[in-house]
Amino acid sequence: MARRPTIKDIARRAGVSQSAVSFALNGRPGVSRETRARIRRVAEELGWQPNSAARALSGERAGAVGLVLARPACTLGVESFFLQLVSGVQEVLSAARTALLFQVVEDVDAECAVYRRWWAERRVDGVLVVDPRTDDPRPELLAGLGLPAVAIGEPRPSAALSSVWADDARAMADVLDHLYGLGHRRIAHIAGMPDLAHTVRRIDSLRAQAARRGLTEAEVRSVPTDYSDAEGAAATRRVLRGPAPPTALIYDNDVMAVAGTGVAAELGLAVPARVSVVAWDDSPLCRVTHPRLTALVRDTAGFGRLAAQELLDVLAGGPPRAREGEQPRLEPRESTAPPPPAY
Numbered sequence: 001m002a003r004r005p006t007i008k009d010i011a012r013r014a015g016v017s018q019s020a021v022s023f024a025l026n027g028r029p030g031v032s033r034e035t036r037a038r039i040r041r042v043a044e045e046l047g048w049q050p051n052s053a054a055r056a057l058s059g060e061r062a063g064a065v066g067l068v069l070a071r072p073a074c075t076l077g078v079e080s081f082f083l084q085l086v087s088g089v090q091e092v093l094s095a096a097r098t099a100l101l102f103q104v105v106e107d108v109d110a111e112c113a114v115y116r117r118w119w120a121e122r123r124v125d126g127v128l129v130v131d132p133r134t135d136d137p138r139p140e141l142l143a144g145l146g147l148p149a150v151a152i153g154e155p156r157p158s159a160a161l162s163s164v165w166a167d168d169a170r171a172m173a174d175v176l177d178h179l180y181g182l183g184h185r186r187i188a189h190i191a192g193m194p195d196l197a198h199t200v201r202r203i204d205s206l207r208a209q210a211a212r213r214g215l216t217e218a219e220v221r222s223v224p225t226d227y228s229d230a231e232g233a234a235a236t237r238r239v240l241r242g243p244a245p246p247t248a249l250i251y252d253n254d255v256m257a258v259a260g261t262g263v264a265a266e267l268g269l270a271v272p273a274r275v276s277v278v279a280w281d282d283s284p285l286c287r288v289t290h291p292r293l294t295a296l297v298r299d300t301a302g303f304g305r306l307a308a309q310e311l312l313d314v315l316a317g318g319p320p321r322a323r324e325g326e327q328p329r330l331e332p333r334e335s336t337a338p339p340p341p342a343y
Contacts, residue, residue: 063098096312111138119147162322225252
């Protein structure tokens with residue numbers, strides 16, 4: 001059929017009334033077993049599917065969950081983290097016959113507007129919330145709307161949101177342990193967006209670990225960016241051209257690490273002979289770059305599966321809780337080595 005089949009089409013082909021079709025497809029009494037079977041067979045032949053909007057208006061589930069991303073769209077095409085995360089989410093949702101409604105917006109205010117619209121239109125049964133903020137309006141909004149949600153990357157559940165998280169502070173401690181053990185004392189952290197809660201946790205962990213070793217903020221510092229290759233490269237150029245340049249660089253994603261490695265080569269600073277490089281998330285980019293980049297390795301798709309399953313559990317009536325995902329594991333490769341003797 002050139003258009004979406006309707007209950008009227010099914011009734012006409014099955015030779016029954018529209019009310020009989022409604023009873024049969026909704027599992028209500030009022031039709032015989034044989035008629036019910038015939039109606040369902042005809043519905044399958046016509047490719048009929050229930051209208052999610054109509055079902056939502058009747059109080060049934062929409063059969064979809066939402067994911068809104070408030071980040072620069074330019075960072076999505078090259079950063080592998082979200083692609084892997086969404087693949088894991090989709091794997092679980094597909095098995096549960098649940099759709100994923102995805103939207104990219106410019107900021108958190110626009111994200112909140114999307115939640116309000118989805119709630120009013122009953123478009124989704126719940127949402128996955130990414131990039132928790134330090135001053136985040138979303139938990140209170142979602143609680144007020146009564147929209148079930150799971151926060152990805154927030155170690156503390158709230159009355160409204162369950163959460164799944166990984167220990168960023170411990171991962172940063174592992175990175176600093178590695179670099180300090182090699183002899184590095186001047187380290188720059190090319191960080192992500194400063195209002196993200198996980199960025200703050202990484203910066204705080206780096207400062208605490210540096211202070212514990214007697215290193216000052218002039219020796220170990222963080223430079224916020226928007227996660228893009230352009231800002232990662234610009235930040236790298238500033239710190240390497242500045243006074244007392246670092247002998248090691250920690251990047252909050254793989255894209256910035258690759259861009260920063262290119263900047264080091266442009267400035268005549270060989271990796272790792274003059275400057276060492278560590279990427280926060282491993283990806284094929286880290287493994288095909290020369291030299292291969294030392295990186296934090298984790299099952300990002302598995303993290304997405306954990307988040308999606310937690311949301312399905314919440315929709316089934318489970319209580320809010322925090323679930324810790326796999327701890328990122330540092331894999332040393334050719335991009336890290338002791339600093340040159342002169343440093």
